[in-house]
Amino acid sequence: MPDCERVLVVVHTVAFAQRLREAYCLLEADLRIQVVFTVAPHAFGGGVARYLESLGIATVPWEEALRAEFDLVLAAGSRGVHELNAPVLRMSHGAGHIKLLTDTSLLAPGETRAPGMLSRQHLLHEGRVGPAAIVYAHERDLEELALSCPEALGVAHVVGDPCVDRIVAGMPRREEYRRALGLDEGQPFVVVTSTWGPTSTFGRIDALLPQLLSQLPGDDYRVAFLFHPNIFSGHGSWQVRSWLAGCRGRGISVVPPEADWQSLLIAADWVIGDHGSLTAYSTLTDAAVLLTPGPRREIAAYSPAALLATVAPVVTPGHPLDEQLRYAARQHRPGQYAQVAALLSSVPGEFHQRMRTLIYSMLELGEPANAALVPPLPLPAPLEQWEAGSLGMAQ
Incomplete structure (x- = not known):
């Protein structure tokens, strides 16, 4: 041209x-x-x-x-x-x-x-x-x-x-995203988010994974892992999925790093996450947020993650996970994390x-003669497409 x-x-x-x-x-x-x-x-x-x-x-x-x-x-x-x-x-x-x-x-x-x-x-x-x-x-x-x-x-x-703008704009379509994911009406949906590094949720997955596999009824709950792309890049997709091989056939999906993730946060009933960005973005949704133990010394004191750590409940190994989810849902109120969201x-x-x-x-060009609108979020793929079992070790 x-x-x-x-x-x-x-x-x-x-x-x-x-x-x-x-x-x-x-x-x-x-x-x-x-x-x-x-x-x-x-x-x-x-x-x-x-x-x-x-x-x-x-x-x-x-x-x-x-x-x-x-x-x-x-x-x-x-x-x-x-x-x-x-x-x-x-x-x-x-x-x-x-x-x-x-x-x-x-x-x-x-x-x-x-x-x-x-x-x-x-x-x-x-x-x-x-x-x-x-x-x-x-x-x-x-x-x-x-x-x-x-x-x-x-x-x-x-x-x-x-x-922030795309999640807020997409909130009215929450039920549409849930149907696209293949969730039944009212089916509990848990999204587990992780940044990268040894102090992330994934870095401590050996503590959380047994709770997910043994304490959440598979027929009732659906679970999706949203892991930072650096995890897949650093270890390779084969190794990540190999470590998660025990999730096969258990209703747990591993979302690929290139997927649009905002719609999954909107669709979630609970978000279990660490000090990463996706957990902070989940405060814009209706999900109840639970935190995995994090490294306070690595987090800026004025960041959304630092404020969230003072108001969100923390997952502990001493209680059944489904009880902790129900407790977080009962305690959750509209606008509970408004101060955190306002920092985004x-x-x-x-x-x-x-x-x-x-x-x-x-x-040094004039702008086009039309407003720059917030693009709508695409519909997500069905969770079955990303289930740990259907992805296969050949990948």
Whole structure:
């Protein structure tokens, strides 16, 4: 296509790819813009090429992207993007800024640990702010940024959170999603969420799995595992499913990392999760939330996960799990987690319009003459398609 503005989308991981999709889809149908994709090196990059190919996306090699010129770069990670020949728009890939910086070797004496998108280590390159624009979900993020990396305030923008907007918009379709999943009317549905790392739900699955298998009546409850894509990338799908082989024929589904997960949170009656983003997003739904024991020292004190840990009940091995679920359901009240949900976005419903305005401003183009609407969530696949037994060890 001649005379196009060229936008490069840099994808490091499947989780980053899913978040970036909320941004580059805002450029659909604009013949003035060509979107180019590349896969950047990353330790958890497994499955990225396959995910992009499933969307019909062609990629250029990373080395070629480094040599080429673009008008704008969209990225959700920091690795290698300073080498690209274009201004970079950096966006986060989760709910708030939960996990504190793990590599403290580069911290100056007395410097406090901050989450990645608020840390100097992730935002500065050779002492200068790397991105031309950094987008945040909440005004409070700017307050924290002023403490951790004030140099970046000049390029920081509050645009909201796309997952917040899509979950809220999808809530009226809850029964439709439940039917698509194959749930019977009123059938109890439990979603187990996990971030990645040794302190995650998956890292401690040996404690939770026996409770799920032995204490939930299989004919009554349906269970779905929503695991962070880094778990599948780090261990491989075969190994993950091998560890979960005992779930076969027990009404437990393992949702693949590339699937749209928001509709499952909306459909859930309970969410059992850790300090990861999906547990925080579940506070936007009608589900009762139960937490697995988490590492408080790894969580930013001002994050949604930290607040949730003070108000949500915690799963314990000393009581039958179905009794704990019933207790959480009896205690659950509408708006119980409203304060947590309010930390996810200070401009709910506005991400797509604000993000599109920022992108077009950076491209120095006029926006299309139509509103940027929140795209509806697709109907999920039936849970039977993802059941541990039907997936098979050949995969």
